[in-house]
Amino acid sequence: MAYQANLGTLQRTCDAVGACLAVPDTPHYxxxxxxxxxxxxxxxxxHRVRGGKNAWVERMRNQGWQVVAIELAEGAISxxxxxxxxxxxxxxxGHEHNGVPADIVDLADQCVEIPMCGVGSSLNVAxxxxxxxxxxxxxx
Numbered sequence: 445m446a447y448q449a450n451l452g453t454l455q456r457t458c459d460a461v462g463a464c465l466a467v468p469d470t471p472h473y474x475x476x477x478x479x480x481x482x483x484x485x486x487x488x489x490x491h492r493v494r495g496g497k498n499a500w501v502e503r504m505r506n507q508g509w510q511v512v513a514i515e516l517a518e519g520a521i522s523x524x525x526x527x528x529x530x531x532x533x534x535x536x537x538g539h540e541h542n543g544v545p546a547d548i549v550d551l552a553d554q555c556v557e558i559p560m561c562g563v564g565s566s567l568n569v570a571x572x573x574x575x576x577x578x579x580x581x582x583x584x
């Protein structure tokens with residue numbers, strides 16, 4: 445159920461800021477998106493990633509897209525320092541516990557970390573994605 449809720453939240457955020465959602469083209473994600481869509485008949489922009497995540501990220505970079513990973517990594521900038529996007533941008537989100545795989549972080553143009561002052565070391569993926577999307581859209 446968490447996947448559906450997270451994807452539903454990300455769909456709503458993408459709709460709010462004029463972005464698209466890209467997910468692996470698997471039965472699991474197709475089902476989760478169908479269940480998690482709380483926008484009713486409105487079908488937000490969703491792209492299906494085929495051929496592996498690394499290859500897809502490389503294709504997007506080759507097409508001129510900026511790639512931003514949300515991850516606690518060396519060299520990451522703090523979210524408040526993230527500037528609004530000036531070109532088409534892909535935001536890479538990882539699992540709450542495992543994060544974005546290191547080989548995919550290496551493909552990113554920029555890495556962003558979200559400062560936290562509590563005891564947790566990560567946010568829910570939908571919350572993290574929403575914070576970064578609003579910042580990139582220049583709406584925060």
